[in-house]
């Protein structure tokens with residue numbers, strides 16, 4: 389894919405931090421000699437621009453515009469522009485093609501037979517209960533911090549501190565050797581625990597309250613209905629929305645994939661290189677090589693991010709106020725309360741983002757192991 393060469397630069401600089409995860413966080417990561425050339429180039433141009441900034445700019449201006457300029461000049465426009473152009477041409481072609489398809493009588497009768505909504509079991513519940521609002525908020529809250537700390541683990545050149553769990557403790561249970569990892573990885577793993585706990589409660593409640601019927605396909609007509617919904621989205625004449633009663637087939641498949649495939653994959657792959665992995669069991673480690681886990685973990689994160697972008701876009705462009713009230717106030721009405729609660733949830737998430745600094749995480753980590761430089 390065209391994304392590979394673009395990714396190659398950060399990957400090189402990330403390699404040392406990856407070595408660190410396997411064991412010693414003090415591995416040769418911080419040494420300037422060990423930096424890849426592109427990283428060194430990036431840094432020196434940033435340093436140059438920063439040292440020049442106060443002279444060139446009046447006292448009142450901040451350095452932000454300069455930093456943005458440096459970043460913009462580092463973007464490989466020659467590669468990106470043709471890619472963007474191609475993307476726009478492909479999108480326009482897709483819309484025109486879908487519109488043409490929809491003008492065919494056979495396709496019109498297909499859309500009448502399969503309007504896009506899968507058949508639900510008769511006992512499927514209506515509405516979204518309050519517990520789901522809470523679960524959904526906590527999921528988003530933890531996921532934002534998990535993606536952030538995951539990316540920090542991937543890119544950090546020097547860990548803020550190292551964490552070694554106590555033998556036989558929560559972060560290094562029987563069967564595993566206490567591994568020295570970065571404080572950031574400890575935070576990532578701690579957030580994972582909370583996210584998984586929240587997810588387990590979500591799944592139990594989903595089944596206890598029959599809400600699962602709205603996101604688990606139970607009828608094969610989900611496939612033609614998903615095709616129908618895809619065609620409607622692509623032709624920019626979107627399927628009728630009523631999330632209070634049902635999701636369309638594409639939504640159902642996307643929610644199912646997120647909850648029942650992507651989340652377990654993130655857990656299974658993350659476990660493999662975490663401090664929890666029972667590395668004393670050589671056979672198990674051989675059956676499930678760490679390279680496989682690495683190949684899965686990062687793309688799963690990309691899936692979560694892509695899902696969230698499309699999901700939030702659709703929430704906002706298919707009746708934002710009503711949709712937000714469904715999820716954030718458990719009501720099927722159009723008013724501003726849901727949006728207010730949603731904004732509040734963003735503020736809480738932003739506060740947590742600011743507070744997850746070593747200053748606050750160190751004392752917590754010390755309860756579970758020892759910290760060193």
Ligand code: HEM
Nearest residue numbers: 528531602603631632643646647696700703711712714715
């Ligand atoms: C700021 C971000 C988000 C907003 C505003 C948002 C909003 C919503 C809304 C309004 C619904 C109900 C849809 C409807 O009534 O038509 C919904 C459902 C859902 N969302 Fe989100 N969402 C967000 C982030 C996420 C994230 C990060 C995930 C998971 C990765 C997620 C997973 C889901 C799932 C699985 C459902 C279906 C729940 C069910 O009925 O069982 N959402 N979301």
Ligand code: HEM
Nearest residue numbers: 406409535538539542580654655658659661662686689692
């Ligand atoms: C129980 C669930 C999870 C566990 C146990 C886990 C564990 C880990 C560990 C131990 C690392 C350090 C990897 C290394 O050695 O390079 C890591 C990295 C990472 N994690 Fe997770 N993680 C989990 C869930 C997630 C989720 C849900 C996301 C995002 C949606 C995520 C995103 C990342 C990213 C982006 C990295 C950096 C990957 C790389 O360097 O290639 N993790 N995770």
